[in-house]
Structures are given as C-alpha cells and as structure tokens.
Amino acid sequence: QVQLVESGGGLVQAGGSLRLSCAASGRTFSSYAMGWFRQAPGKEREFVATMRWGGGSTYYADSVKGRFTISRDNAKNTVYLQMNSLKPEDTAVYYCAAARTYSRRTNPHEYDYWGQGTQVTVSS
Numbered sequence: 001q002v003q004l005v006e007s008g009g010g011l012v013q014a015g016g017s018l019r020l021s022c023a024a025s026g027r028t029f030s031s032y033a034m035g036w037f038r039q040a041p042g043k044e045r046e047f048v049a050t051m052r053w054g055g056g057s058t059y060y061a062d063s064v065k066g067r068f069t070i071s072r073d074n075a076k077n078t079v080y081l082q083m084n085s086l087k088p089e090d091t092a093v094y095y096c097a098a099a100r101t102y103s104r105r106t107n108p109h110e111y112d113y114w115g116q117g118t119q120v121t122v123s124s
Contacts, residue, residue: 002026002113004096009118012086016122020081022096022115029053033099034079036070037108038092038120045095047106049081059104064090086122093117 008020020036035050049070051058058070069082079096097111105111 002098004098004113004115006094006096006115006118009094009120011121011123014086014088014122014124016086017082017084018086018120020083020094020096020118020120022079022081024077024079024096024098029077029098031101033102033105033111034070034072035097035099035105035111036068036079036081037095037097038090039095039117040092043092045108047108048094050105051079052102053079054102057102057104059106061106083120086120088122088124091120091122093119 003025005023032053034053036048037045038048039045047061049060051070067085072079095117096115098113099105099111
C-alpha cells in the first residue's frame with residue numbers, strides 16, 4: 001500500500017522560504033510521477049509541480065516557475081518542494097501525489113495516491 005506523508009508546512013512572511021517533504025513508502029517509485037498540488041479555501045486543487053521519480057523531467061505551473069523547485073532523495077524515499085520568494089497568494093494546503101506511470105501530469109485526477117496535506121500560510 002502506497003503511503004505519502006507530507007511535512008514542513010507552516011507560517012512564513014512574504015519573501016521567505018519553506019521546504020515541504022513527502023515521505024513515500026509501499027512501492028518502488030522509480031517509474032512513478034510525483035506531483036505537488038495546492039488548494040486554497042474555496043478554490044479547486046491546482047497543479048504546482050511534477051517530476052519523474054527516476055529523474056530527468058520536471059515541470060512547473062507558471063505561477064511558481066523560478067521560485068519553487070521539486071526534487072527527490074532516493075536514499076530517503078522522499079520528494080521535496082523547495083519554495084522561495086513566497087507570496088501571500090501561495091497560501092494553501094499543499095498535497096503530495098503519486099501516479100503509477102510518468103508523463104507530464106497536471107490534472108489531479110491523473111494521480112493515484114495522495115498525502116493528507118500540509119498547511120502553508122504566507123503573511124503579508
């Protein structure tokens with residue numbers, strides 16, 4: 001059974017940084033697509049970033065390009081989202097997701113597994 005557990009959220013001032021972690025277990029993830037999504041109150045879940053666990057391809061939403069970086073540590077079976085230059089509009093619950101095969105997946109319905117989410121709040 002695949003489990004994804006996010007951590008690292010919190011309260012930060014605008015312009016600050018946070019690093020989210022997603023600890024993955026239950027499978028060998030080398031062929032998986034890993035994604036980060038976020039959902040603000042009253043809004044739909046939106047794509048943030050995705051990568052192939054096995055390496056190579058990363059893809060970002062325009063709203064975070066140049067500020068956020070998705071990466072993974074194979075030894076720790078963990079995916080990260082480094083968030084820099086945070087803005088109040090980045091405030092949301094952030095979710096880690098996994099899809100069994102890789103392609104450039106930006107639709108949440110394309111993902112098979114989800115974590116419980118971690119709150120990120122950016123104050124102005």
